[in-house]
Amino acid sequence: xxxxxxxxFGTVQQWGEKLNAYLQRVRDKLNYKxxxxxxxxxxxxxxxxxxxxxxxxxxxxxxxLGHNDYGSFYTTTTFTAAASNTAYPITWSNVVAxxxxxxxxxxxSRIYFxxxxxxxxxxxxxxxxxxxxxxxxYIFPRINGVDIPYSTIKHSITSNGESKVVSRSxxxxxxxxxYLEAVYAVTDTALTIQGSAATAFSPAAASATLxxxxxxx
Numbered sequence: 001x002x003x004x005x006x007x008x009f010g011t012v013q014q015w016g017e018k019l020n021a022y023l024q025r026v027r028d029k030l031n032y033k034x035x036x037x038x039x040x041x042x043x044x045x046x047x048x049x050x051x052x053x054x055x056x057x058x059x060x061x062x063x064x065l066g067h068n069d070y071g072s073f074y075t076t077t078t079f080t081a082a083a084s085n086t087a088y089p090i091t092w093s094n095v096v097a098x099x100x101x102x103x104x105x106x107x108x109s110r111i112y113f114x115x116x117x118x119x120x121x122x123x124x125x126x127x128x129x130x131x132x133x134x135x136x137x138y139i140f141p142r143i144n145g146v147d148i149p150y151s152t153i154k155h156s157i158t159s160n161g162e163s164k165v166v167s168r169s170x171x172x173x174x175x176x177x178x179y180l181e182a183v184y185a186v187t188d189t190a191l192t193i194q195g196s197a198a199t200a201f202s203p204a205a206a207s208a209t210l211x212x213x214x215x216x217x
Contacts, residue, residue, distance in 0.1 A: 030054065033062065052115070069115055069214040071101030074206040078194035079184065087185045089142075090125070090193070090208050101212045110179040111212065119174065120215050123182055124167035125208035128194045132160040135188035139166070142181045143174060157191060171215065182210060 006018040033046035039057035048055045048062070055062040073092040081088055089109035100114035113119070127137060140152040148170075155166045172180070184193060196205040 037062070064117075069100040069113070069117065069119075069212075071098050071103070071111060071212045072096035072210070073103055073111065074209040076195055076204070076206055078192055078207060080192045081184070081186050081189045084187055084189055085185060087138075087183045090182045090184060092208075092210060094206075101214075104179070109181045111181070111210065112177070112179045113174045114176060115214075116175045117173070117214050119172055120169060120213045121172055121180065122167070122169045122211040122213075123209070124165060125184075125193050126195055126205055127155065127157060127164045127166060128192050129157040129160060129162045129190060130192070131188070131190040132158065133188055133190065134158045135186060135191045137166075137184055137186045137191050137193075139168070139182065139184045141170065141172070142183055143172065144178055145181075147183075148172075163196070180212070182208070 005022050010018075030045055030047040033048040033055055037046060039060050039062050042058050044057040046055055046057075046062070047053075048064070054065045056065060057063075073095055075091060075093045077091060077093055079088070079090060091108040092103050092111070093108065095103055101119070102112050102114070104110040104112060121141070123139070123141075125139065129135065134156060135158075136154055136156040138152050138154050141148045151170065153166055153168045155164065157164060174180070186192075193207050195207040198204040
């Protein structure tokens with residue numbers, strides 16, 4: 001609950017001292033947004049403890065000013081499917097940054113969101129072929145275990161020893177506690193996801209990378 005100013009009790013001097021102390025305490029603080037707060041006037045700023053962000057009144061609604069949540073992850077694992085035409089999640093072995101977008105340390109394919117918001121997700125991976133047959137990979141996102149419609153990346157390779165990088169960006173709106181996974185399937189298990197070794201002039205390449213950035217609350 002927001003602190004109320006002192007009532008005018010005692011002498012004028014006593015009340016003035018209490019009022020001055022009150023103003024010193026609250027002058028830089030926002031009032032809390034209570035459940036029945038109405039956004040009837042534009043431009044009012046409040047602190048929403050439930051969503052842990054500053055909100056502003058606009059067009060009759062409270063709009064969040066953003067958490068600036070983000071996460072960056074990569075893996076050096078080589079992913080070889082156990083069977084063709086079967087979906088498998090990509091696991092993230094390394095965390096670069098986590099700010100309210102976090103990897104599950106037990107189930108490392110899952111990236112969890114602490115806040116409800118809209119995020120840009122940037123994904124890339126390096127493919128490698130070990131035979132000369134024509135084969136394809138399918139990569140797509142899942143949220144809470146559910147495949148996202150019209151989200152698949154499909155890429156085909158025919159040459160033995162061929163390496164290709166594929167990438168895709170997307171915008172996803174999630175609720176607090178939701179989790180994201182990147183999933184792949186191949187038509188031939190000779191098509192793998194794997195990085196490149198370091199050379200004398202360049203560092204090693206990750207097999208897959210994932211970056212998540214909040215764009216709108």
